[in-house]
Amino acid sequence: MSRRTRTARRTLLAATALTAGLLAGAPATAAPAAPADQQRQRAFAAAAGEFGVPENVLLAVSYLESRWDYNAGTPSTSAGYGPMHLTDLREAGTGTHHDEGAEDARGDAGRPELHPSTPEPGLPPASLQTIDVAARLTGTTADTLRTDPAQNIRGGAALLASYQRELGTSDSWYGAVARYSGAGDTAAAAAFADEVFGTLAEGVTRTTDDGQLVRLAAAEVAQDRAQLDRLGLRRTDSANVECPRGISxxxxxxxxxxxxxxxxxxxxxxxxxxxxxxxxxxxxxxxxxxxxxxxxxxxxxxxxxxxxxxxxxxxxxxxxxxxxxxxxxxxxxxxxxxxxxxxxxxxxxxxxxxxxxxxxxxxxxxxxxxxxxxxxxxxxxxxxxxxxxxxxxxxxxxxxxxxxxxxxxxxxxxxxxxxxxxxxxxxxxxxxxxxxxxxxxxxxxxxxxxxxxxxxxxxxxxxxxxxxxxxxxxxxxxxxxxxxxxxxxxxxxxxxxxxxxxxxxxxxxxxxxxxxxxxxxxxxxxxxVKPAFGMVVTPKQGAASVPVYGTAYPEPEAYPEGRPPLPIVPLQYSLPAGQRYSSGGVIGSEYYYATTFDPSQHVVVRGKTRYVQIQFGHRVAYVKADDVRLLPAF
Missing domain, CATH: 3.40.80.10 (Peptidoglycan recognition protein-like)
Structure with a gap:
């Protein structure tokens, strides 16, 4: 299925959902004023009561999305707003830093550079517009749902409640939680739901980014995994992946x-x-x-x-x-x-x-x-x-x-x-x-x-x-x-x-x-900062400074016949005498010679030169071990 076909199908499903069995909730009744640092907790309780969602389930879903944070009203990296991560791509938009630089992703000076053009982004999936459904269910504007944490929580509770009604059950919220993930396959939806209910079983207490103290008490809650089969999601083949168990x-x-x-x-x-x-x-x-x-x-x-x-x-x-x-x-x-x-x-x-x-x-x-x-x-x-x-x-x-x-x-x-x-x-x-x-x-x-x-x-x-x-x-x-x-x-x-x-x-x-x-x-x-234990490097005595490198490549003599050596080019920086830098360990020199489609022609070149990885600026770098002393950081 092409990207456009997938997108069109999701858009159609979203439009159908908007007109099928969605209940518009009335605005929440004003609650007594809560202490300044407990208003978020009170908002979860009020929204849970209004829409008939178990408060601890609502709290656990929100924790998996945002850790209950407000995030200054800014969108997540996938256009989600507020504690319940209601998504609104129209407002969040898109952007890219990859267009700002001319990085060659392969970064191999032994081959021609790679600078493939990136096409314009396609239409986002309908799952990135959940704020419209939440607005319909609550009678609240999308702008309010983005900017008001309490109303955002109401929107998330309304979504969960609508998913539960469509499943036609009140015994377990497993299916509704799985659907809240927005996943299109059973494995991903199940992994999200399992993480939510695992968080609920463990319990969490934390202070949010805007100073709200929120507590989720540990509790075991009924989980009916059979509800996954009623969500109409595709099944994923995970037979040939290198992943740990328990994730999708x-x-x-x-x-x-x-x-x-x-x-x-x-x-x-x-x-x-x-x-x-x-x-x-x-x-x-x-x-x-x-x-x-x-x-x-x-x-x-x-x-x-x-x-x-x-x-x-x-x-x-x-x-x-x-x-x-x-x-x-x-x-x-x-x-x-x-x-x-x-x-x-x-x-x-x-x-x-x-x-x-x-x-x-x-x-x-x-x-x-x-x-x-x-x-x-x-x-x-x-x-x-x-x-x-x-x-x-x-x-x-x-x-x-x-x-x-x-x-x-x-x-x-x-x-x-x-x-x-x-x-x-x-x-x-x-x-x-x-x-x-x-x-x-x-x-x-x-x-x-x-x-x-x-x-x-x-x-x-x-x-x-x-x-x-x-x-x-x-x-x-x-x-x-x-x-x-x-x-x-x-x-x-x-x-x-x-x-x-x-x-x-x-x-x-x-x-x-x-x-x-x-x-x-x-x-x-x-x-x-906090004190640390480790090793540092400094130039050997008598050296005014030592070169700094972006690779740890071998010396020219290490390359086999017919394989031109890669140049060892210092960066524009140097490590002056009297200065020290954190060591990331001593490493050997290597270059993976892989310039043909036939992997039998590939070879790993290893040299005698040894390097020390250092934290030199924001980026790491390498210095030759023969140029520096390695010392404990007393």
Whole structure:
């Protein structure tokens, strides 16, 4: 079925649903004033009573969508608003950072560059317009449902109640919850419902991003999984996927085929981890909606990644076996040693990610990390924005997703590897760890260049040249060769650190801490860091500075006859004497020579040169082990 056919079918189903058996609820009766920090809890109770939805079911569904947050009234990465994630694409619109740069997703200097054109986004699925149904059911305008948290909760409760009525049962809410996911297949709907009822069984208490204390008491609730068969959803074949049990996965393969121009696409066959160890998992966002993204990855002339994750329900599609190398990170060294995960959404246009997607993503990453012995830390679980350019010319073309609104601290909590790990006060190494909800940088450019973004939580902190809030930001000569300061633009990573990244301490003053960053001393509030334990690198004695690289390629002598060596090109930065940088480990030098369609001609070139991965700026980088000393961070 084509994308347009799928879209037309969903639109027809949505239009039919609007006219079939939907009950318009009256506005809720005004409740007595609740304490300022309990109004959200009272809103859930009122909406549950009005529409006949069990309050704990309503709370658990909302938690899986938004963790009960308001998110400053901004849309999620899949056009969802408010605690109940009511979707309204007309208002949220679309946008893409991928169009801003000229990144070659393969990033292999040994082959012609890849710059496939991206078609205009197709029509979004009808499931991204649930706000219209909620407005009809509640008699409330779409604008009010987007901007008023209490009315948003009413809209979500009305949707759940309508789904329950259509099932004609009151014994179990399993089917209604599964349908709320918006999934088109039974496996994804069931996985969402299972996560909701699992959350309900465990119970949750948290304070939301706008200071509301909400509690979901632990309780066992009846689950009738047989209701799935009455939802009319397709069944998914998950026989050939690499996924853990308990989440929804399907296989939608990316093509490996020859092209008329003599090239081939859209990935390279390999035999990892036997041929090369997999060291990284890269977190991306798709910059497109689900159907369009699946169409692109199945195009042999386009690029590729290993997995896509759907926003509304966390459903996963695997495209490339993890043994093979996908074209996703813009750096061939990183590509050949990584697995790429694309998360549905837009890094700036929509500014938050659903809990459902965070949860399935973390389960997949935990599974892949265990399978490949990848450390669960920010030196190995990277954002696309942390991947370095392969040479100086490529530094400004690299992408910046998943963006500053990806909640790395929460993500690592879900991974079972919290960021507030070991470290003693006064350590020479710190982990960036701001409070996501209250850390609200004044970004610009989410809607248009220079326009302030809505104030909301972020994992990012900016470094300044002096220990004061009005001091200039640091310069990044890779992004601005003239040495001008970085900006607060949402896509400008030149003076930015994110939760989980580790940096060597360069000084302290009052309530400020300085760290070494791109050869400079950068200051940030001490409340945003925690002491860490680990190793740092510094130039060997007698060296004024050492080169910094974007790859860890072998020396020319390591290449077999007939295989031209790849140049080892330093980046435009250097690591000066007297400075220290956090080590991500000592690694060997490798280059995966894969320039033909026939995988029997592919070879892994390994050299004697050894490198140390470092956290050099916002991105990681590599220095030659012979150039530096590796020291404990006392």
């Amino acid at each position: 996965c399907e296989s939608i393969p990316a093509p490996y085929e020859e092209l008329p121009d003599g090239g081939y696409g859209n990935h390279d066959l390999a035999n990892r981890p036997q041929s090369q160890k997999i060291d990284y998992i890269i977190i991306h966002d798709t910059e497109g909606y689900w159907d369009d993204v699946l169409d692109l990855v199945q195009d042999p002339t386009y690029v590729s990644w290993h997995y896509s994750l759907r926003s509304a329900d966390g459903h996963i599609a695997q495209h490339v076996p993890t043994k093979d190398v996908a074209y996703h990170a813009g750096n061939w060294y990183v590509n050949s040693k990584s697995i790429g995960l694309e998360h549905e959404g837009f890094a700036a246009k929509g500014t938050w990610y659903t809990e459902a997607m965070y949860r399935t993503s973390s389960k997949l990453v935990r599974y892949l990390a265990a399978k490949n012995r990848i450390p669960l830390d920010r030196a190995h679980i990277l954002g696309h924005d942390n991947v370095p350019g392969i040479n100086p010319a490529k530094v400004p073309t690299m992408h910046w997703d998943p963006g500053p609104y990806w909640d790395w601290s929460h993500y690592f909590d879900l991974l079972g590897a919290p960021l507030n790990g070991p470290g003693r006060p006064g350590s020479g190494l710190v982990t960036i760890n701001p409070d996501f909800a209250t850390n609200q940088p004044t970004f610009t450019g989410c809607e248009s260049a220079g326009t302030p973004c809505p104030a909301r939580g972020s994992a990012s902190v900016h470094l300044r040249t002096e220990p004061r809030e009005d001091a200039p930001l640091l310069a990044d000569i890779g992004l601005r060769p003239d040495g001008s300061p970085s900006t607060m633009g949402v896509s400008d990573i030149g003076s930015r650190v994110d939760a989980g990244q580790r940096y060597a301490v360069a000084g302290t003053r009052s309530d400020w801490t300085a760290v070494w960053y791109l050869g400079q001393r950068g200051w940030l509030p001490s409340r945003a």
